[in-house]
Amino acid sequence: MTAPIDTEQDTRAELIDLVRADYETTCSLMDGVVRTSLALRGVGVTLILALLGFAVQQSSFPVALCAVAAVVLFLYLDAYHGWLYAEGLGRAHELERLLSLRYKELERAGDDPDVTMDLDMALAADRFGQYSNLPRFRVRLLTRARPKALYMALYGSLALLSAAAVVYSAIT
Numbered sequence: 657m658t659a660p661i662d663t664e665q666d667t668r669a670e671l672i673d674l675v676r677a678d679y680e681t682t683c684s685l686m687d688g689v690v691r692t693s694l695a696l697r698g699v700g701v702t703l704i705l706a707l708l709g710f711a712v713q714q715s716s717f718p719v720a721l722c723a724v725a726a727v728v729l730f731l732y733l734d735a736y737h738g739w740l741y742a743e744g745l746g747r748a749h750e751l752e753r754l755l756s757l758r759y760k761e762l763e764r765a766g767d768d769p770d771v772t773m774d775l776d777m778a779l780a781a782d783r784f785g786q787y788s789n790l791p792r793f794r795v796r797l798l799t800r801a802r803p804k805a806l807y808m809a810l811y812g813s814l815a816l817l818s819a820a821a822v823v824y825s826a827i828t
Contacts, residue, residue: 671779672758679751682786686744693737697810700730704814711821715828720821727818731811736793738801743790745802754778 704726711720757775764771783789791797801807 668776668779672755674784675751675754675758675779675782678784678786679748679755682744682747682751685786686741686748689737689740689744693734693741696730696733696737700726700734701810701814704730704818708817708821711825715825717822717825720818720825723821724815724818727811727814731807732798734811735798735801735807738803738807739793739797740790742800742802744786747786747789750782754782 704723707719707723707726710716711723754775757771757778760768761771761775
């Protein structure tokens with residue numbers, strides 16, 4: 657005679673497998689976002705500095721204005737990817753919390769029913785899927801972009817240099 661199958665435990669195990677898959681997807685998303693952001697940042701800085709150099713060398717007001725526009729454009733693109741990264745990081749933290757509850761449950765081997773209940777409640781409340789959990793993008797969400805200090809230092813400096821090039825090209 658075979659032992660009865662514990663469907664509740666089987667369901668919990670399947671949900672944990674989904675959490676692990678969701679975590680891997682989230683990590684992949686974050687990795688892709690970081691790679692894209694770094695590539696954009698490299699292209700943006702190169703383009704902006706080239707525009708600034710040409711604008712100053714030729715005393716070209718229109719090119720200096722193009723540099724200002726490029727700073728704004730690349731800041732926007734970089735901040736968008738920073739927002740995606742921040743959302744992915746938040747999701748990763750949620751999934752790690754779920755997995756830590758699972759590890760606590762395994763560690764206590766059924767001795768603490770509260771841990772199992774906490775895990776079951778957390779699994780029931782979780783909305784699976786990285787992409788379905790992303791809020792609809794709105795420009796105001798860029799305030800959540802990370803790393804803020806980098807944006808302020810890098811794009812602030814480029815904006816100041818661009819403004820100086822505009823002034824220089826206007827007076828020469």
